[in-house]
Amino acid sequence: MSAREEILSTIRRSLGVTGQEKPRLDTVTERLANAPRGLTVARGQLPHEGQVALFKEQAEATLSSVVDVASYQDVPAAVADYLRQNNLPAQLRIGSDPRMADLDWGKTAIELSHGPSDGNDLAGLNHAFAGVAETGTLVMTASADNPTTINFLPDHALVVVSAKDITGDYETMWSNLRAQYGKGQMPRVVNWVTGPSRSGDIEQVILLGAHGPRRVHIMVVKD
Amino acid sequence: MSAHPTTNRFIDNATEALADPQLQRAMTNVRSGFIDKRAAVAAKLPEFEALRDSARDIKNHALAHLDLYLERYEANVTAAGGHVHWARTAEEARKIILGICHEAGAKTVTKGKSMISEEIALNAALDAAGIVPVETDLGEYIIQLRDEAPSHIIAPAVHLNATQVESDFRRVHTHLDADRDLSEPVQLLTEARQVLRSKFLAADVGITGANFLVAETGSSIIVTNEGNGDLTQTLPKTHIVIASLEKIVPTLEDVSQILRVLARSATGQEMSVYTTFSTGPRRATDLDGPENYHVVILDNGRSSMLGTAFQDMLRCIRCGACMNHCPVYHAVGGHAYGWVYPGPMGAVLTPTLLGVDKAGHLPNASTFCGRCESVCPVRIPLPKMMRHWREHEFERHLSPATMRSGIKFWAFFAKRPALYRFATNLMMNVMGWMGRDTGRFTSLPLASGWTDYRDFPAPQGGTFQSRYQAQRQSTPNNGRAA
Incomplete structure (x- = not known):
């Protein structure tokens, strides 16, 4: 018997089932098809404006910095501001997300590099799929538009999130993701990011900038 | 280390750990950090x-x-x-x-x-x-x-x-x-x-x-x-x-x-x-x-835990809250447990993975204070399962002879309530009289496991049973708090 068959048959023997019982099969099929939402957490159940405010408050509580940006056209200037305020060179790594790559970066002095990061970038910019108000969590999806390495390798992770993509809870975000990618389909990676990288492994003191970004800077673009 | 478990040396490991000043200093970080942070964040979420x-x-x-x-x-x-x-x-x-x-x-x-x-x-x-x-x-x-x-x-x-x-x-x-x-x-x-x-x-x-x-x-x-x-x-x-x-x-x-x-x-x-x-x-x-x-x-033995008294252990999501809140873990640290999984979750899981003959000491490393279960996010009844292991260990004659004869000695009296009451009363009186000057014992026969580390208080007043009896009779509602 293969390891797979033996493990499954031990499980079935221990549970006292054959694996062919229709009620069990139906239960599993229904659960996977319907994906019940479970218990609702009241914190994020607000009008949309309140959700956006809560997202910003929660993100700041996890030591991300957050600014409002009136429209996509203002993103290059907001990035330039951040780089200048932090004495960073005017250089930025981005993917090919048209919402950002097609902006007029020429108005700023920023020199863009495109594609995934090789670990030599100080600052990178990705577009979030969503923000979740409940915990101030950014939801990043892997693609050529927003390469995963940009989320993790640069010291400064700059992230654009559209205010309309901010949800109250994780469950609503998953519904939106299914609507875009299809039921049961996932991007290669979905990264929830809740603040800058940190470690408490030395004497339980929390220090920022372990292996991932030392800073996370969120730009919330209004609708 | 994981290849060579020292789980059956738990008592020696723990004794060494208690005498290790570096370890004892580091363990204060566990006692002060994790517990307060968890309590604060849980209090912020009404649905927790x-x-x-x-x-x-x-x-x-x-x-x-x-x-x-x-x-x-x-x-x-x-x-x-x-x-x-x-x-x-x-x-x-x-x-x-x-x-x-x-x-x-x-x-x-x-x-x-x-x-x-x-x-x-x-x-x-x-x-x-x-x-x-x-x-x-x-x-x-x-x-x-x-x-x-x-x-x-x-x-x-x-x-x-x-x-x-x-x-x-x-x-x-x-x-x-x-x-x-x-x-x-x-x-x-x-x-x-x-x-x-x-x-x-x-x-x-x-x-x-x-x-x-x-x-x-x-x-x-x-x-x-x-x-x-x-x-x-x-x-x-x-x-x-x-x-x-x-x-x-x-x-x-x-x-x-x-x-x-x-x-x-x-x-x-x-x-x-x-x-x-x-x-x-x-x-x-x-x-x-x-x-x-x-x-x-x-798998490594987990599929056989299903349908047994230890199935609930498979709910564990490895958060570490049980060890963060465990007085035994605080005192001896994780290495004393001798293998990969320390603390209460380790005391339950390790005997299933290594065998109770090798890891039978671990379920004994508990005061049964119940804090582990009270903080477990998936509500695993850890003390109950540690008790199961103690029973297994006893049934399989794996516990030390002194412990077995001690339990048998106690059981002899416990099965005879009148004799039990008489004997405990007698002991209380004798010990109370012997310890009347200092109020404590620095050594007692058969109890060096206790008195080597701390004094044993001399008994005062009546036994628990006699006091319980007296309280039941003096208060209405059968002695239960209203």
Whole structure:
């Protein structure tokens, strides 16, 4: 018997089932098809404006910095501001997300590099799929538009999130993701990011900038 | 260390730990840190207790349908272009992983923190095969430099002080300036970040554990604060996930419920910094991410726990809250437990994985104060299961002769209530009289296990039973508080 068959048959023997019982099969099929939402957490159940405010408050509580940006056209200037305020060179790594790559970066002095990061970038910019108000969590999806390495390798992770993509809870975000990618389909990676990288492994003191970004800077673009 | 458990030396290990000043200093960080943070963050979420029920129910449901969810999970991983491997034992898991590493021509392997990797003693196997394993979680990196096992399931180096880490870094990082300042913990962190960054970029294979496997989508999930797990799995050409089979949850909604209690119970955060859902290898249009994605599902005795008194243990989501709140763990640290899993969850799980003959001492390392169960996010009845193990140990005549005869001696009286009352009354009076001057005993026959470490108070007043009897008679409502 293969390891797979033996493990499954031990499980079935221990549970006292054959694996062919229709009620069990139906239960599993229904659960996977319907994906019940479970218990609702009241914190994020607000009008949309309140959700956006809560997202910003929660993100700041996890030591991300957050600014409002009136429209996509203002993103290059907001990035330039951040780089200048932090004495960073005017250089930025981005993917090919048209919402950002097609902006007029020429108005700023920023020199863009495109594609995934090789670990030599100080600052990178990705577009979030969503923000979740409940915990101030950014939801990043892997693609050529927003390469995963940009989320993790640069010291400064700059992230654009559209205010309309901010949800109250994780469950609503998953519904939106299914609507875009299809039921049961996932991007290669979905990264929830809740603040800058940190470690408490030395004497339980929390220090920022372990292996991932030392800073996370969120730009919330209004609708 | 994981290959050579010292679980049957628990009493000696604990005695040494109690006399280790460095360890005792470091353990104050556990006592002061984790408990307050968890309490504060739980108090901020009104639904926290209800979410614990929800998490328990989801895990119970998943375990009751484990065979079917594993099949769905496998089908969805395969559909996403990944490979699922099944391992009955630690040895099979090591073989599978070494096979994938050889196929990838691996010279170095970076590793995210994984307790299953410790359980199967993977690093020793990689070393023996000429492949260099590099632990990348800061705590795991530190203990790898020291050739130690983790002493905590989420804070592997919690038994160490910063000065010890400093001397390890100076010993190993000899390519750096010998006069550099490492007096601040942040300087240690920065040095580890620099040293490990080049290892991330050079590794051929990345190995991570998984906190959860999602049947609905075929996704594996890791939860970290450092981002090391993400660099481990994003940069090399091959990503191997090693996970035990009870990590299965049905849907993304289900795992979201559980994630709400995981970080809060573990580190007292509302959410860990990085929660990563990985589904298969790099897609045709992707510019980064691994080209090969493998999942090794490990059984190692777990499938036989289903349907037994220990099934509830398979709900464990490895948050560490039970050890953070355990007075025995606080006193002796994690290494005293002698294998991979310390604290209350280890006291229950280790005997199932190693055998009660090797790990029977661990379930005895409990005061049955019940704090572990009271904080467990999935409400595992840990004290009850430790009692089960004590019964097994007694039935199989594995407990020491003195303990067995002591219990038999007590049972003789306990089965004869009148004699029991007479004997305890007599003892109370005799001991009360003998200890009337000092009010305490510094030594007692047959009780050196107690009096070697602290005085035994001389009894005062009547026995518990006589006082209970008196109170029942003097208050209405049968002595119960109104």
